Amino acid sequence: MENAQVVSRLQIHTExxxxxxxxxxxxxxxxxxxxxxxxxxxxxLVFET
Known part of the structure; x- marks a missing residue:
């Protein structure tokens, strides 16, 4: 469960x-x-003047 949270956090961070x-x-x-x-x-302008 904690692993999935870490992965999703990393994904959000990289995005x-x-x-x-x-x-x-x-x-x-x-x-x-x-x-x-x-x-x-x-x-x-320089060219014209």
Missing amino acids: KKNSFVVRIIWTRSTTIKKMVASSKQVSK
């Missing part, structure tokens, strides 16, 4: 960890995309 990692990766990729977009805008 939380995985979702956290996914969130970090997702936020990183979105910030990189934003940075790339803003740098493109900046280079466009």
